[in-house]
Amino acid sequence: MIAQLSSQSSELNQISKETESQYFVFPNRYSWKEFKTLSALIGDSRNIHLNYLDGTIEIMTTSAAHEIIVHLLSMLLGIYFAEKDIDFIPTGSATLESEAKGASVEPDLSFCFGNKLGDRDLAIEVIFTSGNVAKLERYRRFNTKEVWFWEDGKFSLYRLRESGYEAIAQSECLPNLDLELLARCLLMAEPKSALKAFRQKL
Numbered sequence: 001m002i003a004q005l006s007s008q009s010s011e012l013n014q015i016s017k018e019t020e021s022q023y024f025v026f027p028n029r030y031s032w033k034e035f036k037t038l039s040a041l042i043g044d045s046r047n048i049h050l051n052y053l054d055g056t057i058e059i060m061t062t063s064a065a066h067e068i069i070v071h072l073l074s075m076l077l078g079i080y081f082a083e084k085d086i087d088f089i090p091t092g093s094a095t096l097e098s099e100a101k102g103a104s105v106e107p108d109l110s111f112c113f114g115n116k117l118g119d120r121d122l123a124i125e126v127i128f129t130s131g132n133v134a135k136l137e138r139y140r141r142f143n144t145k146e147v148w149f150w151e152d153g154k155f156s157l158y159r160l161r162e163s164g165y166e167a168i169a170q171s172e173c174l175p176n177l178d179l180e181l182l183a184r185c186l187l188m189a190e191p192k193s194a195l196k197a198f199r200q201k202l
Helices: 002-015 032-042 064-083 133-141 179-186 191-201
Strands: 022-025 048-053 056-061 088-090 096-098 103-105 109-113 122-126 146-151 154-161 164-168
Touching: 032 048, 048 133, 064 088, 064 109, 064 122, 064 179, 064 191, 096 133, 103 133, 133 146, 133 154, 133 164, 154 179, 179 191
Parallel strands: 122 146
Antiparallel strands: 022 056, 048 056, 048 103, 088 109, 096 103, 109 122, 146 154, 154 164
């Protein structure tokens, strides 16, 4: 199995050079040790996201379009936090992983609110080629309070309850944030104009 993973990792290095995002689910089931071996072979590539859940490995390469949305979203939210005097810790795409929980997930963006680092209050995924509510199980295992998916210019929000995630219309982490404004600014052609327009509307 490990030799097979090593061979596949060389193919993934080639995939990561492509301009479009690509998504792949490995066909077999793998142990945590094999998953960590693959992770080590891939290394610290920012263009590859690796996820694991109960033996299933998913991998996604990111495109320039994906990274533009992620970084613009980060800047827009930073403006909002500063303008609204919200204390936050930007944990970015830091991996959440645990062998005991049988899961590993890399959000595109994540935040803790307040001044203490702990369970993520908010995780965000920008979706171009893959991603759906099935990913929520990974976040549930790490007690991530709220998860947003951005896809086709719109946000879908989910809040963790005792029974699992529930779809919500408005963020409970950021109840006063205008998500329609945020989505519109993300789709503007010029990033500087997007930042200016967003700040002016706050």
